[in-house]
Amino acid sequence: MPVTLKQLAARAHVHPSTISRVANHDPGQRIAPVTRQRIEELLRETEYRPNGVARGLKLRQTLVLAVVIPDITNPFFAALFRGVEDGASPHGYNVLLCNTDGSPERQRSHLQSLHARQVDGVILASSFLKDPAVRWLRQQRIPYVLVNRYSDQAHDPFVGSDDVVGARLATAHLAALGHERIGHLAGKATVSTGVLRRRGYLAALSERGLSTDPRLVIESGYTEEGGARAAQQLLSLDDRPTAIFAVTDMTAVGAFGAARRMGLRIPQDVAIVGYNDIPLASRMVPALTTVHVPIHDFGSAAARLLLEQVETGEPSRRRVIFNPELIVRGSTAAGAGDEPRLPTIGAKLR
Amino acid sequence: MPVTLKQLAARAHVHPSTISRVANHDPGQRIAPVTRQRIEELLRETEYRPNGVARGLKLRQTLVLAVVIPDITNPFFAALFRGVEDGASPHGYNVLLCNTDGSPERQRSHLQSLHARQVDGVILASSFLKDPAVRWLRQQRIPYVLVNRYSDQAHDPFVGSDDVVGARLATAHLAALGHERIGHLAGKATVSTGVLRRRGYLAALSERGLSTDPRLVIESGYTEEGGARAAQQLLSLDDRPTAIFAVTDMTAVGAFGAARRMGLRIPQDVAIVGYNDIPLASRMVPALTTVHVPIHDFGSAAARLLLEQVETGEPSRRRVIFNPELIVRGSTAAGAGDEPRLPTIGAKLR
């Protein structure tokens, strides 16, 4: 049992409130230098640290934040979490991590549990479009920030990038390489990134005058397995696409695997572009062309937006939008990868 | 503001304690079925959830655990965390995540902060040999479990695998392939995995009658960058090793990069073995031969050991040791990789 104020007070022959005052360096009250010194000595000696739970109850502030994500084993969310912790930790906050696996029920139950625990705020990276859970957060006046995925356009504090722009960049790049049949491993229709990246993909196609064959768009969700499954389907078409834009790097990884299993070469038989630029992307062979977004910055910006609200006590609608940036690597440009020793077999592109 | 017991009591015209009793389904006390029904209805209607902070103060139990690790962006720790959450969450616990980046100071300060917050227990995967922070945990009677790295042999509750056995497996495999100059990217001398895996490596060499050239052992630490640096050094030797055993998969990833940059082929010019079998290992090209350990199980077993202590109130010295298992892939056996379409250039091994 850690030492308590009352015990310290008994030892110092003063009232607990006096100890509390010097422990908190209370600036308003002036304490007699002699007693202050005596108490400070005692504090140091006993390594007194106020009980955070009691403090939280009294002050209505727990100094705990929560990050709610689909899955921490997805490198995107690991980098995001680091950003949050790096942003919040210097301000004295600890951060709870909750994985939902993309399930609205788990998200909901986590949020309720976090609320009961009186966390000071939550960063939500797993929200759905028109997510009732987000409305609930708003209504409960729990400070929150949405990251990467939004729920109601412009209604929530948000950190992310312009997904339409990013997806257009990716797709236009493939078109510029001469691809005419470009497939899309689509995110979910219930998630903003799914809808917007699909929209960007379609926009780029029509800007280039390319037809938009609906059979070339298959929902993959956001997992490697989903990407593999959808890519396999796409690449089994009679007139299969020569290029694929995957909604995330992880689904692109799945597509890599599927292509390999089908004996297709990347990028010669099928070019692949991902989204996010997770650390894994540049290490793949061939390295993955992708849309770079500053993941760590997403996290730290979200922490900043959240702490702002916590400290002012005012909800915010601020949005921080980063610019997506295309990174061309070997998975779309034969020979441009980081695998110079592999013989280039001659691109088929026109 | 969530609804409180007092408010509910006013609405139901009963004493707060009565509400508390039915909310907690207090089995000892019997409540009049009529009032119970009325109150249950009210509870449902208001979605009452007891304030966890107040409850924590009274019950001296916060239902919060903490996981302290070097870095969540290392896939090993992400999988470990999932194991912990999956093990603890069904029991009503939330889990704080703290990254130390391998710094004893950060570890120490996180631990103190967690203690002040009265977390119910901590899972520590970043401990050093004879770690004073671990002794401090013991002395403060904070329930804890060490994972993967131990501090004082057999003195702490621990979940992990036999690192000497695993390292011997890896090294013996290389020797069996005919390698005679086998390098080692070593962990730190201050960390159990570093010491034990180095020991296993040396044991395997001497069992095979191979000389142990000290220049072939270079400390890489546990990061990709460290692995790249150390591998580069190793591979620059006049009589460079033909095989490398890396203390972890992440350092092996660094070694891959270094080898590539030096124009060396894997496995023909240099064979590489890692440790842990993170998801990335099987996706590399060539796929990484490594020592498999059940990372997710590490986490859930640690959660189990921790909750055991929390619930009994007794510290434990139980140890859960999993068997490491060698997984042979393309990085040591030319042609055995998952990249069948790459031309095999002819192995140099005798």
Place this chain on the structure above:
DNA sequence: CTGAAAGCGCTTACAG
């Protein structure tokens, strides 16, 4: 300058 009290929201032993 310091003490004493109230109160954050809960649980539970004690009465009745």
Place this chain on the structure above:
DNA sequence: CTGAAAGCGCTTACAG
């Protein structure tokens, strides 16, 4: 069966 009280460990407005 239910109420009233005490107390978990803190902070802070109020006295003096």
